[in-house]
Amino acid sequence: MPAITDYYGISGAVPFVDVEITADNRLYVDPHAIRLSKGPQPFAAEAVECSDTFLQEVTACVINGPAFHRRGEDLLQHFVEPWETRLGMSEEGFHGHGGAAIVGQWIWKTLTDDVEALVRVGVLRQLEDLPLFVDGIDRDITSDLTTRIVFHPLARFTAAMVAAYPEFTAGEHVVKVFRKQVWNPELREWDEVEIALPVADGKPLLLVPKGWARPTLLMSAGRFYETSVLSFAQLEQAVLSSRGKLLKTPKDELKKQAGLGRGRATNLRVTKRAFDSEQDLLAVFKSFVASRLKRADSDGEAAA
Template sequence: MRVITSYYGITGPVPFVDVDVTADNPLYLDPHAIRLLRGPNPYAAAAVECMDTFLHEVTSCVIGGPSFHRRGKDLLQHFVEPWETRLGMSEEGFRGHGGAEVVGEWIWNTVTGDVEALVRIGALRQLEDLPLFVKGIDRDITSDVTTRIVFAPLARFTEEMLATYPEFSSAGHTTKSYRRQVWNPVLREWDVEEFTLPVANGKPLLLVPKGWARPTLLMSATRYYETTVLSFAQLEQAVVTSDGKLLKTPKDKLKVQPGLERGRGTILRVTKRAIETEQDLIRAFKAFVDARFEAGIRDEEEAA
């Protein structure tokens, strides 16, 4: 394994994810982690702006006419396969699922089909909501899609690291200018920019700020189902006893009930039922995730 710091001879702690530059790494860019870390971080703030303007542009096209539909579908056809970050596993990402265009088709067909109602009422509003409802979109594809959308902030962070660590361009190591497709949040169009990136093992390297990549997604379909979706189903079936106690069906028994089995079909049905009673399960799930994330950070700080 040749992680970035050993490959370049950098010592001490670094503010980027220290991945193996010669192989895939089982870490995934997590859009919700980026959102939670944006605070005073200009790169995270820029990344969130890219994610939000991109999804807003796509979902706006969903509720428009045929010309808007053509534009929305086209916006999802520009996810060229990433490898600059070395994150994710190739067989699980774009390459392993028939290519980026196929993935774009999945997303468009879902937001104009099964979840169009959620788009129209604004329940599906952030990039990290997609894995909850789009079949086939898990940590790998989410990471690939997010990387393409936030490529410009990642590249600018990388350029700052080049200025901070001279090791990237010394002892025989080189940097090179690359023209890359980026999402332009002002124009709300795909654009092209030129960046200077380090060259590692003969290929461009894109650095990722610490905390942006995780082995699992904070907002995964499995976590949403296991927590918020089943909790709502418990309340739907709960019975109040004569002494005022609330009896709830255990989650393991709910999972084998028809209509509540694991899967995105169940997730969508229960989410829609909750909306009919004016309950936003997606928002509730994010509140749960955010609280756990913040508690984890506090625990790390106290242990340090």
């Protein structure tokens, strides 16, 4: 199956994810990767603005009380399968989980129930925080949500690529105008606009900048659990030896303890407990993720 560059006859390195045209590709748009990316600009900044204003609006509806709950839940009901990117796997996305409306209900229920306390104190404030606490929200659903929320910046990036590479409109290749739903960060509402996209294999194609899509999420529930959550639990149970050395329970032993088994319930419970001790585990985790990504990028540059 041809990749985008093969399909259009583009040679050399390209600044977009070069996925196969006619198949789902096992890469997922990662909102935290976008946030930490160096570009391309202004598209990265626009995408972050979209994702931040969207969750801010949803969480404001949680904080402002029952009169705003209908609006908050409605904001989470406007997702459709983002097949334009050819990323992810359709059986794992919205359709594989019973539809976007059901996914929106999961998120809203969690925001107004389990994690409401984290929302109210401002610990949970970014789109990439959701997979850490909401059951069923993993790389596939996160990718689908993110793609729809940042659809307009992705479309603007695609337009820039079409302008940069004449192959997108050469020969029989065409660009057509489609009416698409987008998040409007100024109005803080879902909107509809006309967007010009290249057509590949009879379907519109949305290009994704390199570095914005990954095989796994930078901020996954499992990674959060293995690092920040268990590290905090270690400190909770640590004791000083007679020689003044801090003795910590091995993480493998902690996992067997009641209340510390792997899962989002543990993530939530320990995160709340840490906050009561004036420690923000999400901030700690994000610092860890950023440092690891920076080290990986440095190692990659050194190897090159």
